[in-house]
Amino acid sequence: MSQDIFVVIEHLRGQVADISYVMLAAAGELSKGIGGNVIAVLLGNKAEGLAGNFAAVQVLYLDHPALADFTSDAYQKALAGLISEKQPRAVLFGNTSIGADVASGLSIKLGLPLVSSCRSFGADGKFVSQICGGKIMAEGDLPSPTALVTMVPGGYKPEAGQSAQPPALTRLEVAGLDALRVSLAKYIEPEAGDVDIAKEPLLIAVGRGIQQQDNIQLAEDLAQAMGGVVCGSRPVIDQGWLATSRLVGKSGKHVKPKVYLAMGISGAPEHAEAITDSDVIIAINTDPKAPIFDIAKFGTEIDLFDLIDPLIAKVRAAKGG
Amino acid sequence: MNIVVLVKLVPDLVEELNIDPSGAALDMSWLRLIINEFDDHAIEQAILLKERGGGQVTIVAPEYEGVDEVLFTAAAKGADRLIKLSGDASAGSAQVFVAANNHALARACAAVIKELQPDLVLTGVQANNDLDGPLGPTLAECLGMPYVGYISGVTVSDGKVTARKEYPGGLIAEMEVKLPAVLGIQAAEQPPRYVAVSKVRMVMKTAAIEERAADALDPSGGPAVGRMFQPEAAVHAEMITGSPDEVADKLVSIFKEAGVL
Ligand SMILES: Cc1cc2nc3c(=O)[nH]c(=O)nc-3n(C[C@H](O)[C@H](O)[C@H](O)COP(=O)(O)OP(=O)(O)OC[C@H]3O[C@@H](n4cnc5c(N)ncnc54)[C@H](O)[C@@H]3O)c2cc1C
Numbered sequence: 216m217s218q219d220i221f222v223v224i225e226h227l228r229g230q231v232a233d234i235s236y237v238m239l240a241a242a243g244e245l246s247k248g249i250g251g252n253v254i255a256v257l258l259g260n261k262a263e264g265l266a267g268n269f270a271a272v273q274v275l276y277l278d279h280p281a282l283a284d285f286t287s288d289a290y291q292k293a294l295a296g297l298i299s300e301k302q303p304r305a306v307l308f309g310n311t312s313i314g315a316d317v318a319s320g321l322s323i324k325l326g327l328p329l330v331s332s333c334r335s336f337g338a339d340g341k342f343v344s345q346i347c348g349g350k351i352m353a354e355g356d357l358p359s360p361t362a363l364v365t366m367v368p369g370g371y372k373p374e375a376g377q378s379a380q381p382p383a384l385t386r387l388e389v390a391g392l393d394a395l396r397v398s399l400a401k402y403i404e405p406e407a408g409d410v411d412i413a414k415e416p417l418l419i420a421v422g423r424g425i426q427q428q429d430n431i432q433l434a435e436d437l438a439q440a441m442g443g444v445v446c447g448s449r450p451v452i453d454q455g456w457l458a459t460s461r462l463v464g465k466s467g468k469h470v471k472p473k474v475y476l477a478m479g480i481s482g483a484p485e486h487a488e489a490i491t492d493s494d495v496i497i498a499i500n501t502d503p504k505a506p507i508f509d510i511a512k513f514g515t516e517i518d519l520f521d522l523i524d525p526l527i528a529k530v531r532a533a534k535g536g
Numbered sequence: 537m538n539i540v541v542l543v544k545l546v547p548d549l550v551e552e553l554n555i556d557p558s559g560a561a562l563d564m565s566w567l568r569l570i571i572n573e574f575d576d577h578a579i580e581q582a583i584l585l586k587e588r589g590g591g592q593v594t595i596v597a598p599e600y601e602g603v604d605e606v607l608f609t610a611a612a613k614g615a616d617r618l619i620k621l622s623g624d625a626s627a628g629s630a631q632v633f634v635a636a637n638n639h640a641l642a643r644a645c646a647a648v649i650k651e652l653q654p655d656l657v658l659t660g661v662q663a664n665n666d667l668d669g670p671l672g673p674t675l676a677e678c679l680g681m682p683y684v685g686y687i688s689g690v691t692v693s694d695g696k697v698t699a700r701k702e703y704p705g706g707l708i709a710e711m712e713v714k715l716p717a718v719l720g721i722q723a724a725e726q727p728p729r730y731v732a733v734s735k736v737r738m739v740m741k742t743a744a745i746e747e748r749a750a751d752a753l754d755p756s757g758g759p760a761v762g763r764m765f766q767p768e769a770a771v772h773a774e775m776i777t778g779s780p781d782e783v784a785d786k787l788v789s790i791f792k793e794a795g796v797l
């Protein structure tokens with residue numbers, strides 16, 4: 216049993232994910248409150264080169280051919296051994312396609328408590344989690360003895376989790392990675408779209424508030440009048456109303472336009488995390504409590520269907536005149 | 537192919553959410569519950585698998601206010617069997633599960649699902665009120681099955697399932713998973729189908745909901761919440777009011793200032 220804080224580093228095809236640095240930053244803050252060292256846990260195969268800039272005192276490196284790519288079964292088995300042996304005070308995972316696949320199973324298997332969607336830690340070590348699409352925060356004491364925590368972005372800057380000083384790296388033997396039930400067959404590259412929304416300066420984004428496929432044309436008309444590009448939230452893409460390449464958010468693209476005009480988008484965390492680098496976010500949403508208004512610079516509660524026609528007309532007039 | 541879909545109901549975020557007098561939980565009295573949207577995708581994916589390869593689809597859901605309609609709607613879409621897990625009636629059965637965490641739900645549902653001997657269990661990748669991790673991976677470990685989440689496409693062939701797992705930026709990993717397994721569905725291969733209310737009504741007359749009593753709930757492994765609150769943002773958007781024309785005028789000047797017009 217120690218006060219150490221483990222951070223399970225997420226990486227994909229040779230690239231460390233931003234959430235890893237966010238977690239290292241969070242662990243740094245948490246260690247100020249509760250003591251202990253920040254220790255990065257890196258799973259991989261010939262992956263030690265990834266560890267150079269982690270803001271941690273030590274890297275525990277689990278090297279095994281079965282860990283070359285993420286699979287839930289191998290990661291979970293490797294981590295179960297490590298956590299039960301070292302008994303740290305907390306283990307941080309991303310609330311992501313990697314971390315969320317393994318943290319819950321470890322909680323049941325090891326009989327350890329799990330907190331999900333944690334955004335930040337208080338000075339006293341309390342967790343603050345984000346639920347209900349960002350509309351509610353839940354706070355509580357970090358559970359004992361070892362708290363498993365999945366983290367969402369937004370509470371810390373990735374830069375704060377980086378260091379110029381390479382941490383010491385300790386290679387550990389991994390056992391028990393046989394009889395695995397999950398294996399990676401292949402990666403499928405994302406479909407290339409006609410435009411790259413990550414590079415566009417003006418994005419007209421539509422969400423579930425657009426209601427039906429026919430209404431997408433309204434956004435297209437506005438985009439055409441302004442010289443912008445239409446993109447959307449997950450429900451709109453899942454309905455097939457826009458191409459996958461136009462998806463903004465956690466599972467889609469991070470964008471950073473000069474103007475992001477969000478129409479009928481609530482601003483759920485999975486959407487919000489990908490638009491906060493925009494210069495100006497403007498939100499049109501009839502719900503005054505929509506979380507999008509907490510990240511937008513300008514907002515209006517007007518019904519988008521009342522606003523869009525006059526807006527197109529005025530944009531055209533401004534362009535013509 | 538014996539497919540089980542585990543479904544839970546969650547707060548409808550369109551409605552006003554309030555904190556109860558304890559200050560540490562949502563106020564249940566006015567809460568409107570709807571199906572977790574990702575569970576709706578899990579139902580759709582199960583029906584698609586059945587249509588393609590045959591088999592039986594069983595929906596399992598803890599009892600909530602409105603759960604019968606959700607179950608009958610799934611039957612109208614093509615589910616074969618409906619099972620409702622009922623709680624301690626003295627505590628107000630329909631309220632027991634709203635307040636239960638996913639550790640408790642997973643343990644209770646695992647007991648029922650184990651008996652069904654499924655080849656494949658599908659459930660939504662997450663829900664808006666998860667505070668102790670999503671239900672799927674917790675259930676998988678209780679059942680001793682492998683779990684893969686963030687799935688948006690499933691193919692089944694001889695004893696294994698191939699699942700399309702989503703990573704950021706549209707990257708997909710094709711994962712092969714030995715059966716039996718639990719998958720956390722992010723999106724079905726097509727949007728959840730619509731069924732007319734009239735069809736649901738007809739199904740209600742013929743379909744039966746089987747009830748199973750849950751053992752005492754065991755929430756251990758979930759965190760204790762000391763305080764719940766609505767986030768007070770450091771900065772809130774500057775709100776533009778007025779008629780549509782006035783708001784449009786203001787937006788045009790913002791566009792000009794930002795250099796996009
Ligand atoms: C693992 C995972 C990954 C995800 N990845 C993404 C992602 O990459 N991108 C993404 O967007 N989502 C993602 N999501 C989904 C995310 O959780 C939300 O469900 C989604 O962002 C909600 O989209 P929305 O805002 O369009 O819809 P809703 O949340 O339903 O919001 C619709 C909004 O429209 C408003 N509205 C309705 N009518 C009008 C009107 N007439 N005028 C003005 N406003 C109106 C409503 O007030 C409401 O706020 C992901 C979820 C998971 C679990």
Ligand SMILES: Nc1ncnc2c1ncn2[C@@H]1O[C@H](COP(=O)(O)O)[C@@H](O)[C@H]1O
Nearest residue numbers: 605606609613728729730731732733736
């Ligand atoms: N996609 C859907 N599939 C099945 N049932 C639905 C769907 N959408 C709505 N319903 C049900 O149809 C009824 C009327 O829906 P609505 O009028 O759209 O609110 C409600 O009971 C809904 O639960």
